[in-house]
Amino acid sequence: MNTDVLLRRISIISLPPAFILLLAHGIVSSYAFPALGILPLACSAFLNGVLLYRDKLASTGSPIQALSPSNVLWGDTALAIFHISFLIPSWIFLEVANARGLIPLGTYGTVFMMIDFGIHTYFVVTGVWHILTSSSCDCQHCRSVMARGSILPRYVSEYTPLSEADDEQDISPDVEAGT
Numbered sequence: 001m002n003t004d005v006l007l008r009r010i011s012i013i014s015l016p017p018a019f020i021l022l023l024a025h026g027i028v029s030s031y032a033f034p035a036l037g038i039l040p041l042a043c044s045a046f047l048n049g050v051l052l053y054r055d056k057l058a059s060t061g062s063p064i065q066a067l068s069p070s071n072v073l074w075g076d077t078a079l080a081i082f083h084i085s086f087l088i089p090s091w092i093f094l095e096v097a098n099a100r101g102l103i104p105l106g107t108y109g110t111v112f113m114m115i116d117f118g119i120h121t122y123f124v125v126t127g128v129w130h131i132l133t134s135s136s137c138d139c140q141h142c143r144s145v146m147a148r149g150s151i152l153p154r155y156v157s158e159y160t161p162l163s164e165a166d167d168e169q170d171i172s173p174d175v176e177a178g179t
Helices: 003-013 015-029 035-059 069-100 103-134 140-148 168-177
Strands: none
Touching: 003 015, 003 035, 003 103, 015 035, 015 103, 035 069, 035 103, 069 103
């Protein structure tokens, strides 16, 4: 199974147990945090569900196209920021709820938020890495040369020379001759 698909499914599956734990903590403690962590978790599950559904439709030949990689990157970036902006206040307000012994319940609820934050951060880092490595050179020949010496060649370029003997000297005379 594809790693991206697996991580997106994990993000969807983490919503129900997190919902129960965070809602229970919010009701018993009468504090909004970490119960408000349900919002980024729900947004994450929604985005990941839409992405998985559209990818499934696009793979079956449907005219519905998958979202562009830049839109997905922006969505993952927004969700990672959304998660961390709810995680930090949640950890701060867990200290306040200590009088009633609710720290374990709130902590277990924030574990799912941390998992989602890690998943979206992974997608952001790999997306930015792909952008940086694929656009560092303008011509296809430079990208193929860079791919040979790269640590992660699968992120660089899909360009493949037509034959093993292709190099820059062989191509230049053909261009100059007009053939």
